[in-house]
Amino acid sequence: MNVRFKFAGMARVSQEHLDARRRQILDGAARCFARNGFHATSMQDVLKEAGLSAGAVYRYFRSKEELIRAIAEDVFGTVRAAFESAARETPPPLPDVVLGRVLGQVFLGPQAMADLDREGFPRLVLQVWAETLRDEELAATLRRGYEVVRDAWTTLVQQYQRSGLMRDDVPADHVARTLVAAVQGFIAQQALFGESGIEVLEDGLRGLMSVPGGNIG
Amino acid sequence: MNVRFKFAGMARVSQEHLDARRRQILDGAARCFARNGFHATSMQDVLKEAGLSAGAVYRYFRSKEELIRAIAEDVFGTVRAAFESAARETPPPLPDVVLGRVLGQVFLGPQAMADLDREGFPRLVLQVWAETLRDEELAATLRRGYEVVRDAWTTLVQQYQRSGLMRDDVPADHVARTLVAAVQGFIAQQALFGESGIEVLEDGLRGLMSVPGGNIG
């Protein structure tokens, strides 16, 4: 390279190389963690899966906890992006279609976690949820993201209500939370009981949408 | 000694005492595990919480794994019982009511896990899900239980369909899975975002039930 000044500490390898190494570690770790959880996976498991030595990995992540957090935030980001992009569609499709879009994005979407196969990702989500219960910083991050998602979905539901598509005597954010819950539950089922098509949730919502009434309360 | 019959293994303390000790260990362990997860909880944490020594605990449970499995199966049982009893109600109430019953049972129900407070139980459920991904024996148990629940709920949905309450061009078991997913997702939300009333899910379903149409497909 024709750089004239070389400062002490100047990187010897390109930024792309550094980024690729980081991603190589994250991908290997994600595979391990999806398989065995964070705390039953040793750093040596991660090293082997990533094909690197301890020194290498500890150059990119100061500790196992930092690695776990990086993975968890990747997962948060992927899921959150799926929820947000589906809520932004105009005009808003009916709930069954919206939830189908979310799941499509989560499982196939713009490859934040490209390296994980379709069954790996839901497993990782469950591990991240469990870890979130132990790590107040992760919990705070998740809550912040969830608030944004819930607001977007509440707005979506209010559009249904204003257009007369949905009764407006139920709080919009209760409906929003329920839709989010359906997706979360479906992800849990994918992890626990194996893969199944997105149409399961779509059909399920269509069935529910055809039930008249419900108690006024 | 002129004792005529002395059986080896003759109980020195009452069966109630043994049962109470076992429960004391399970309750302490459940509190620890709900707080910190299975693998970030040491046996010494469990011992302290239960107020017993290592030897005492290892008399009742051969290993940490055996303790984890006992806890997990308690959790499975509690959730499964809630799903089953709600599905058995005749005549079947509308979906919003049925799901409300399930949640009521899970959070307040016949105290299988009496010792855990309301926020503790959903946390424990998430930890058990995560552990289930690592333990094929737990996974098999969960799948067996889930099949029974899904069958019961499919039957319930078929009753809706036969009575004309729900369109019958969607597979009943897809609707059943969706209802179960909504409950699972709600439990996850309880653990991750804090408590909220059962009426959130009830209202949410009522809102959805009032949406007409949905694509035929």
Next chain:
DNA sequence: TTGTCAAGAATGAATGTTCGTTTTAAGTTT
């Protein structure tokens, strides 16, 4: 009732192992 005793129940310090992390030495690139 009271005292005795064998066996079950409980203890907690000790054990060997495994973990995350650091250090050190060899290698690679420019």
Next chain:
DNA sequence: AAACTTAAAACGAACATTCATTCTTGACAA
């Protein structure tokens, strides 16, 4: 050869589990 990265050995801490020991219980003799 300088600048920097990687590999591998090594370390202390923490872990699950064991075991020699002490305490407790309840049947039975008197």
